[in-house]
Amino acid sequence: MFKIIKSISFICCLSLCLNAYSQNFYNVVKYGAKNDSSKLATQAISKAIAAASKAGGGTVYFPAGKYLTGPIHLKSNITIFIDAGAELHFSDNFDDYLPMVKSRWEGTEVTNFSPFFYGYELENIAIVGRGKIDGHGKKWWAFSEVHVKKLTEDSKWQKEFKRLNKDVLAPDLPGWIERGFLRPPFIQFMYCKNVQIKDITIVNSPFWTVNPQFCENVTIDGVTIENPPSPNTDGINPESCNNVHISNCHISVGDxxxxxxxxxxxxxxxxxxxxxxxxxxxxxxxxxxxxxxxxxxxxxxxxxxxxxxxxxxxxxxxxxxxxxxxxxxxxxxxxxxxxxxxxxxxxxxxxxxxxxxxxxxxxxxxxxxxxxxxxxxxxxxxxxxxxxxxxxxxxxxxxxxxxxxxxxxxxxxxxxxxxxxxxxxxxxTKMGSAIVAENVKDLVIDDVKSYSPIKGVPLIDFMNVEDAFLYNSYPVKGTDIFLRLKGELTKDITVKNNLLKHVVTPVLKEKEVKIDVVAD
CATH class of the missing domain: 2.160.20.10 (Single-stranded right-handed beta-helix, Pectin lyase-like)
Structure with a gap:
């Protein structure tokens, strides 16, 4: 009897735990998202995030299926869980990424198209799961600086960008700011704490792929990133962050x-x-x-x-x-x-x-x-x-x-x-010296070797080198010249404790070199 009561108690306790756990899951399908990509799910996802946030936090869950969406803006204490078999396909309609938001683009503060995943001044946020997110970046790539002629001066996006960035502190050299049209990063969290991105697969980013900015305690683990040859589609770009951990990732990208x-x-x-x-x-x-x-x-x-x-x-x-x-x-x-x-x-x-x-x-x-x-x-x-x-x-x-x-x-x-x-x-080497040094001071060369000596080519070549110490080297047979010295500023060269029996010319000095060097 005692065993039966104990078993019932355990099952009830487990049931309560599972119920409590499931209450912290917010299935986007229940909030109106279609997992057959038949309808834009942006608003449904936003509702699920809002509900989780109102409850103090939770996991916004994507079960298997294909979802079409615009930008996803996170809130604090939210985990985006993209399950195995789930795919998030981001719209390539530029209008879906308006209104523009505070961002940073190649190191310059701007207001720009919303990143696909975005968070500003949040904490305890994550994107996890064995699913896939696809940025469908091809349309965006056509508007990189490589193809800037495709952008007309009177495009509504260009006008909006220029309106919002009149006082931007532009880079020293001319460049993208004159174009007034910038592709958004795929994932950009700014001024956030405790960020995790784990296990997901990311493909076809419009621009930089994973781009935390001014964040603290960032973990990126087990992520796969696959971008085809494409402009500026870097993999992981943590910028001005503190305490970043990147591990177990597989990356193949366009930059x-x-x-x-x-x-x-x-x-x-x-x-x-x-x-x-x-x-x-x-x-x-x-x-x-x-x-x-x-x-x-x-x-x-x-x-x-x-x-x-x-x-x-x-x-x-x-x-x-x-x-x-x-x-x-x-x-x-x-x-x-x-x-x-x-x-x-x-x-x-x-x-x-x-x-x-x-x-x-x-x-x-x-x-x-x-x-x-x-x-x-x-x-x-x-x-x-x-x-x-x-x-x-x-x-x-x-x-x-x-x-x-x-x-x-x-x-x-x-x-x-x-x-x-x-x-x-x-x-x-197949051509040239193993080491060529020019305008170098305080150089130490200890046990440097090459097993492919080249006839007439020195193993080590100095031009205007000062205060160098070469020791413990054992050049192989066929080495014509161990060290060549060039440049009138070359001085204070010490060659000691080397085994140079296979070398034809231990030290070769050009005429402008005024110092004496004894090699042993």
Whole structure:
């Protein structure tokens, strides 16, 4: 008898729990949404969100089926649950994304078309589930800057944009603001706390795909993003956020796979909100201009970033940090570890401070800086091993490469940099030197090797390098020249503790080099 009563009690308790749980679920079909895509579900979804919000929060549930919708505006304490077999198809009627809302577009504050998922000053929000969301971005792509001639000056959208953005703080260089027509991001949450995007599949974004702005505590986990070759359809772009966790994602897009940004030019410097405390791990990235990219919009600064345990296969570049004069901002405290790259069209690693061609100028708030950036445990098959290009007035500083193994057409090229170090780096090139350094100070080269020596080509090539220490290297048979020195500013070069028995010419000096170097 006692067992029977106990069982009944358990069942009743379970039933009450399930009932309480189901009361926090708001099925959009019950609010009028059609799961056969026969009717625009925007209003029905809005009603479900409002009902959940009125109750203090809950889960807005999409059962299996196809839904046609316009923008979805979240409220605090709302989870959007897109179940397996459910697909949200977003309308490509531009009018559905009016009225325009507060947004940020490529690092500049604007009022623009509503993002497809949007939230402003919210907390505890999520988009989860094994379902799919489709942005049907093709119509939007036709109005990118690539196809700007298709946009007439008197379009109603252009007029509305210009009316709402008369006082916008435009970027330093001319560009999109003159067009007055901008595509919306797919998912953009602004000034929100405790954001989660998990397990969903996202396809055909109109512009940047997942774009939290000024958010705190953001988790993006297990998300698949598939955009075809298309303009500016970056994968994940957390901008000026704090405490961001990106993991277990699979990304193949029309632009950069994951980018870290913090505002552009004057607008970014005015707000001065950095991107900081980001972790990116266990992700695969296929098609895209870059695997993980920082900048070029980084005027608020980027710091304390770790990138680990990722595979890039087929991207144009692997890890890329880019900026230009006029941006301002500092990129620092970056760690990249345990990365595999294959079929990379251009460079494995890029640190480029001259992304746009500009003239030398005095150091000011417009001057960007890269410093304290460290790469380790990287295996790559690429076109060029790395390209580091600082500014004459602001060299790249304190960069290290540890335990690197790269097969490449050409090796490392470094220009305008200070405090660069290589430790246990193998670069097998098809043409050119393993390391080329120009206008570099405080350079350490420890155990650098190449198993594909090229006749008449030095393993290491210096032009105007000052204070360099080369040690622990053991060039293989067939190495003609270990080190070549060029440039009248080259000085203080120390070559010690190397095994150079297979090298024909340990050090080759051009006529303008005035120093003596003894190699051993």
């Amino acid at each position: 950069d796979c994951i980018t870290i940004k913090s505002g552009k030019d004057r607008s970014g410097r005015k707000l001065n909100v950095p991107a900081e405390n980001y972790t990116i791990t266990n992700c695969t990235m296929l098609r895209g201009h870059g695997g993980v990219v920082i900048g070029s919009e980084m005027s608020g600064g980027v710091k304390k970033i770790t990138i680990s345990n990722c595979v890039f296969d087929g991207t144009d570049r692997g890890l890329r940090i880019k900026t230009a004069r006029g941006r301002g901002g500092v990129v620092e405290e970056i760690r990249v570890d345990n990365i595999i790259m294959k079929n990379i069209r251009d460079q494995a690693i890029v640190l480029d401070m001259q992304y746009a061609k500009t003239d030398v100028e005095p150091i000011s708030e417009r001057t960007p800086a890269f410093r304290n950036i460290h790469f380790s445990n990287i295996t790559a098959q690429v076109n060029q091993a790395a390209y580091l290009n600082g500014l004459e007035e602001m060299p790249i500083e304190n960069i290290s490469f540890n335990d690197i193994n790269i097969d490449a057409k050409s090796g490392f090229k470094i220009k305008n940099a200070n405090r660069i170090s290589f430790h246990n780096v193998q670069v097998n």
